[in-house]
Every structure is written in structure tokens, then in C-alpha cells.
Amino acid sequence: MYDMGTRKRARNGCARPCPRCHDTPGEPDDPAAYAYLLGLYLGDGYISPHRRRGVHSLRIACADAWPGLIDACADAMRAVRPDNKVCRVRSQGCQYVTSWSKHWPCLFPQHGSGKKHERKIALASWQQEIVDAHPWEFIRGLIHSDGCRTTNWTTRLIAGEMKRYEYPRYFFTNRSADIIRLFTATLDAVGVDWKVANSRNISVARKASVALMDLHVGPKH
Template identity: 45%
Template sequence: MTRTFEEKKRVLELWSEGYNKLQIANMMEIPRTTVRDCITQYSNVAQLEQLALEDKLFSPKTRIYEAFDEELQRTYAYLLGLYLGDGCLSPTRSTYKIRITLDTRYPNIIAACVQAIQTILPYNQVTPFKRKCNCVDVTCYSNEWPELFPQHGEGMKYLRKIQLEQWQQEIVDQYPLEFFKGLYHSDGTRSQNIVKGKDYRRYTFTNMSEDIRQMFIRACELLGLHWTTKTSKRDIM
């Protein structure tokens, strides 16, 4: 079976991170001989990509999001919301790591986050890491992350401009419910609102970034949801 560019690239990424051939084969569910041949033939990611650029091995690389079908677009809209709410990217020695921090009280949201990442990058390992402060960091390593989330950068999101690329905006506008869920699952809360003895549910979204709050408002409007802000202007209900 011919392996794709991304599969070969992932083998070499794991090899550079210190995993042995058997571990890589088990993680990617491919034969150990395939892993061995890939490492022997290409040595490292840089050489693999150089061959691709020289058209000796592959046609020009398609950007990962250009190949998204409907399911992947829906999943990406949700994952984008999670990332903008409580996610960050950080470079490592040879790749990038995404970390999305979630509350341990909501295991279904943690599971949905893991599943979303696994759907977007099916050959990459996704690891939930329990922290001491009732939080879980869902992490995954890939060179694709900067392309998938071009909003990454140094410093807190609320201290810099956060703007969606055109292709991201098109996905978000097509699947506003999934984007809304991602934002709400990361930075949303639910509380009681008693009016004339009746209990009404109040849903609040809190984020320090004005740009991200405006994205949430846009999603609400696309879904026909009424919204208002608190005095602090950081909370949208």
C-alpha cells in the first residue's frame, strides 16, 4: 500500500521526537517494515519536504484545509472555537504542540475535543493530561497547526489582533452552530436566573479579547440568538 505524504511525514516527526520504530508502527497502526523503509529512504522531515518541492516524489502540497469535506469543516469549526477560547500553540524542537485546557467537570467536552483533533489529524496522537488544578490539557503535536490556526503568536490573545482568514470565515459562516459550541464549551457558563419566581437558564460567554467576543456575537446572530452584554463588556449573555 502506498503511503501518503502526511503519513510519511508523521513517521519522521515521531522518529525525530525519540520514538522507536515499533512504537511508531503501533501508534500509527502500520507495519514496522513500512516505518523502517520510510526512515531509511527519507531520514528526516526536511529531506522529505525538499523532495516534494523538487517534484521528485509528490505533486505540490495541497493545504490541509483545502481537502476538508463537510464533516471535516464541521469538526474544524468546533475545534477553532475551542482553540480561540482556551487553546494555544507552542513550538517544540521539530514541530508544534497544541494545548487546549478544559475543566475536568465536563468529561464529555474533553472527549469531544479529543475526537475533534483526532478527526482532523487521524494519524497523530492526542493526549489528555490531567493537571493539579481540576483542568485537563488536551495536547497533540503536528507541523500542520500553524496552517490550521494562523491566529497563533506570542502573548495573550486579548493583547493582539485576532482575525480569521477568509477560508476560516467561510467555514464558520457555513457552520455557525459548531463554532458557537466550541467557543461556549471553552469559555461559557450556565447559571440560574430567577424572574418572578420562575427559574430561567442563563448562558454566558466570557472572553477578554474583543475580537473573539465579536466572533461569538456574529455566531449568535447567524443562529438567530438574542444576546446582550454585562457592564464589564467581557461577558455576553
């Protein structure tokens, strides 16, 4: 909930200064929320100019099937830029969680023309420091945007009889090789085993690693 200072700044048409535009740049408000929002942005987000000069909109596409994800995305946007309004724009099968600010390009320097998988995606040093400090939030954002937790099954011969065996697995799917590398490097940092399912898919299936993912990420809801 906004405090009185936030309301006053909003009425006056000014938000708190951008943490990246200072003479001595610092971290965004709530670095953990930023790490999560960064993961969402790299998966299903984009930044575009608004008709108001200098203002940009940050939009994250969230499927209607996951209302908890929609709420978490909106909460993260508010935590990162507390003075900026967050709204939800309905579209077929999804909602675009949207916020306007002059400073979204400062906070997400990966912004640029063209599709993410067709251009270089790399974290700035200050972003990497935040991801290093909050790796699970970053992983959670990536999974919530372009991943899933699913149950696979196979058959095994047990006591001479073929029986069905089910096991949980996480998948992450992205067309950008750079974003996949960011995901797998962060998995390495937290001790999660993974393997390449194909050129666009990363699988986490080992029991101990799935348990770690369940503890810190969990299924979308």
C-alpha cells in the same frame, strides 16, 4: 479508530499532507469538527513549539468537571488531523488535550506570541467560510471553552404575592473584544438574540434564543 493506512503512515513518521500547504489549499479534514475545535482553541487553547524541530503542540485546557467536553475535544482533534496522536496531560483541576503536528500553525493562523486579548484576532477567509457553513459547531466550541448555561432567578409580584421565578441563560466570557465579536456575529447569523452584560460577558436570555442554544449547544457535561 485508525485504519491500516493511518498506522502505516504513523510507523513511517509521516502524516497525510496538510490541507493548507498544498499549491491549491483546501479545507481541513472534517470541517464541522474543525469549526468546533476552532471555538475551543480561541477560548482555552494555545500552540507552542516542541523540542523536535518544526513540530508544534496544540493544547486545549478542559476542566475535570466536564469529562464529556474532554472526550469531545479529543475526538475533534483526531477528526481534524487523523494521523496525529492525541493525549491528555493532567494538571490541577484540568486536563490538557494535546496533539503534535508540524501543521497546527497552518490550521490556526491566529497563533502568535502574547496573549490573545492583547493582539488582533481575525479569521482567515477560508476559516470564515467554514464557520459560515458550520456556525453551531463554532458557537458550541466557544461556549464549551469560555461559556456556560446557568439558571438565574428573580422575584415577581403575582396576585399580590412575591414569587421566585427561575429562567435559564447562557453566558460567554472572554477578554478579547475580537473573539467576542466573532461570537456575537455568529449568533446573529443563526438568529440568536444576545446582549452585552458587561465588557467581558455576553448573555443569551430570551426564551426562544435559549431554546435554540439548548437544541444545538446544551450545557457542558
